């Protein structure tokens with residue numbers, strides 16, 4: 253697995269539901285592209301820092317020369333409309349964009365505003381949501397049909413071919429019955445064709461774009477119709493964007509008034525991290541304090557590889573202390589004196605918030 257530094261989140265949804273507005277809101281604290289070599293200049297892709305107060309504190313404590321936050325990349329995927337998988341709108345191009353994301357944020361319009369046109373005349377969260385999902389399913393059906401071809405042409409034995417075709421056919425049945433694929437579908441097919449990416453197997457959450465006219469009932473009704481493992485994040489994009497123009501003091505005051513307890517960015521980061529099973533660990537010293545994102549199940553050895561493959565190859569041990577113990581002690585030296593500084597081996601499952609120093613040999 254390549255270095256996990258955060259994740260790439262694609263915004264999909266019907267036209268005029270607020271995708272670009274959300275993209276602009278989330279990326280208003282966008283980091284300069286030149287600091288991130290993997291960052292493209294595409295206006296629809298932006299890299300955003302994951303705010304983390306713990307990192308701020310560590311950086312101050314160690315007077316670090318630089319501070320590097322974890323990042324999330326957002327992609328504003330325009331052009332998905334009913335019929336897209338058949339080439340309507342921008343057609344299949346944008347489906348490729350979705351294939352390259354780690355998670356899909358499905359934006360659904362709940363705000364009521366007669367001035368903003370809806371492509372089907374009137375917003376209907378349930379049918380908007382299912383229209384877009386149908387396009388994802390149709391795209392997966394097309395992918396599977398081309399896979400069937402590849403299986404037939406492959407050099408596998410007839411017995412193997414039949415096993416693979418059966419798996420594809422089970423998946424097609426699900427999709428043709430308007431169901432998403434499960435994570436466990438197509439396991440064998442993927443062993444043979446590791447490059448295939450199914451859209452309906454991507455982790456998905458919903459961003460409900462609400463305004464003051466949205467009724468709580470409508471949201472509850474929508475949630476009731478969802479498969480229960482889909483998280484719904486409510487965001488009032490317009491109000492939050494307006495609040496960004498204010499001073500911090502005014503902002504805090506108005507957030508209270510509008511009952512906004514947490515920023516859209518913060519809610520989306522939390523949802524994404526939990527959907528993708530990510531945890532954060534830190535490295536911190538005079539030179540740099542840095543936050544790293546890793547899969548929750550990663551042990552010390554795997555986490556060291558996120559920083560550098562050389563560290564993983566020459567891994568000796570992880571010296572680590574929990575964030576709270578580090579802050580309570582006040583420094584690396586003091587946490588050693590307090591006996592909270594631990595020596596851990598390769599298999600140690602890194603805990604959320606651990607501050608780690610990796611010892612290695614090259």
Ligand SMILES: Nc1nc2c(ncn2[C@@H]2O[C@H](COP(=O)(O)OP(=O)(O)O)[C@@H](O)[C@H]2O)c(=O)[nH]1
Nearest residue numbers: 267268269270271272273363365368463489490
């Ligand atoms: N009243 C209202 N208008 C919104 C809201 N979000 C987006 N809009 C407006 O809806 C239109 C389409 O928004 P946009 O972000 O471009 O939608 P996209 O097509 O999904 O990217 C724009 O005129 C926005 O200003 C909202 O929460 N409330």
Ligand SMILES: [Mg+2]
Nearest residue numbers: 271272273330
């Ligand atoms: Mg747009």
